[in-house]
Amino acid sequence: MAEVTLPERVAVTGGAGFIGSHTVELLVGRGRRVLIIDDLSHACPWQPPADVELLVADCGSDEAARALTDFRPDAVLHLAARGGVQRARRDPAAHVRAAVASTVGLFRSAVAAGARRIVTASSGGAAYGRPPRLPASERMRPAPLSAYGASKVAEEVYLACTGREHGVSTMALRYGNVYGERQDGTGEAGVVAITCNRLVAGTAPVINGDGRQTRDFIHVSDVAAANLAALASRREGAVNIGTGRETSVHQVVTTLIHLAGFPGEPDHAPALPGEVRRVCLDTARARRWLGWSARTSLDRGLRCTLAYFQAAPRPAARD
Numbered sequence: 342m343a344e345v346t347l348p349e350r351v352a353v354t355g356g357a358g359f360i361g362s363h364t365v366e367l368l369v370g371r372g373r374r375v376l377i378i379d380d381l382s383h384a385c386p387w388q389p390p391a392d393v394e395l396l397v398a399d400c401g402s403d404e405a406a407r408a409l410t411d412f413r414p415d416a417v418l419h420l421a422a423r424g425g426v427q428r429a430r431r432d433p434a435a436h437v438r439a440a441v442a443s444t445v446g447l448f449r450s451a452v453a454a455g456a457r458r459i460v461t462a463s464s465g466g467a468a469y470g471r472p473p474r475l476p477a478s479e480r481m482r483p484a485p486l487s488a489y490g491a492s493k494v495a496e497e498v499y500l501a502c503t504g505r506e507h508g509v510s511t512m513a514l515r516y517g518n519v520y521g522e523r524q525d526g527t528g529e530a531g532v533v534a535i536t537c538n539r540l541v542a543g544t545a546p547v548i549n550g551d552g553r554q555t556r557d558f559i560h561v562s563d564v565a566a567a568n569l570a571a572l573a574s575r576r577e578g579a580v581n582i583g584t585g586r587e588t589s590v591h592q593v594v595t596t597l598i599h600l601a602g603f604p605g606e607p608d609h610a611p612a613l614p615g616e617v618r619r620v621c622l623d624t625a626r627a628r629r630w631l632g633w634s635a636r637t638s639l640d641r642g643l644r645c646t647l648a649y650f651q652a653a654p655r656p657a658a659r660d
């Protein structure tokens with residue numbers, strides 16, 4: 342049975358980013374006090390609500406630890422992360438130093454500041470590698486195919502260890518392929534945002550590989566709702582956050598081409614190394630433990646996202 346008590350004071354690392362901004366808006370809408378810790382290395386074009394505190398710092402820094410101690414969070418939601426599969430692949434050791442080290446530091450600071458609940462963002466798209474069956478279930482052993490996936494699983498292990506060592510309740514949310522309004526369309530991850538960005542600019546979308554690779558595409562509003570459900574719960578462990586549906590990249594790109602009325606075909610580029618071939622996520626545990634399930638259909642989510650890109654000023658490339 343899902344618990345419904347949302348903590349009063351929540352610190353959100355990476356709260357100025359894509360998933361973070363949507364989550365912070367929901368928390369503030371529910372009357373919660375929020376501290377964002379974000380180094381703004383990849384922040385959204387978004388202004389946090391006026392009563393939200395913002396510390397611009399690395400989430401694993403001493404400065405962040407002091408801010409957490411002052412804020413006294415009931416719960417911490419850890420969304421800060423730098424880059425995805427391709428960035429981590431280029432320099433895995435640097436990725437560990439930047440991402441995993443900051444994450445472990447943050448977990449220690451959260452405990453020291455008195456947080457009773459820590460929820461971290463993991464990746465259902467990367468953690469399972471080549472799952473023996475689909476949809477991939479949390480009961481399957483993680484077997485990532487990339488340095489990014491390995492770092493996410495490592496962070497899950499550190500979090501569970503932190504929980505056992507300090508008696509703090511913890512959960513890792515294994516997101517599917519999150520898409521939606523405010524996602525960066527100028528980077529190398531996020532096929533929906535990148536495609537929208539190209540369509541709005543009048544250029545043909547690019548599909549890496551044959552396009553038959555599949556993902557569990559989930560709209561950011563559903564992920565933000567899952568984050569709140571996880572903060573409110575006392576269940577512990579890993580939980581998939583997806584739709585349970587497998588959709589090919591080709592299908593997503595051609596749907597967006599159709600919605601945009603683009604008069605052409607997608608271009609093809611070589612497949613990217615380290616990317617999984619097929620994935621979708623078993624969501625039974627999310628329903629059971631969190632009382633959560635996705636509500637936004639892919640069609641509606643893609644329409645909203647494209648409309649956002651069509652209305653937004655053309656963005657400058659973000660790191």
Ligand SMILES: NC(=O)c1ccc[n+]([C@@H]2O[C@H](COP(=O)([O-])OP(=O)(O)OC[C@H]3O[C@@H](n4cnc5c(N)ncnc54)[C@H](O)[C@@H]3O)[C@@H](O)[C@H]2O)c1
Nearest residue numbers: 355357358359360379380381382383399400421422462519
């Ligand atoms: N977007 C997806 O499809 C997806 C899928 C699975 C998992 N995730 C995970 O969800 C989380 C949020 O992803 P997102 O798509 O919102 O990314 P994002 O890049 O939009 O947001 C991350 C935010 O963290 C900040 N940041 C980065 N490193 C930091 C650090 N060391 N200290 C403080 N702030 C830092 C950035 O400035 C940015 O605002 C990440 O952990 C990501 O790995 C995302």
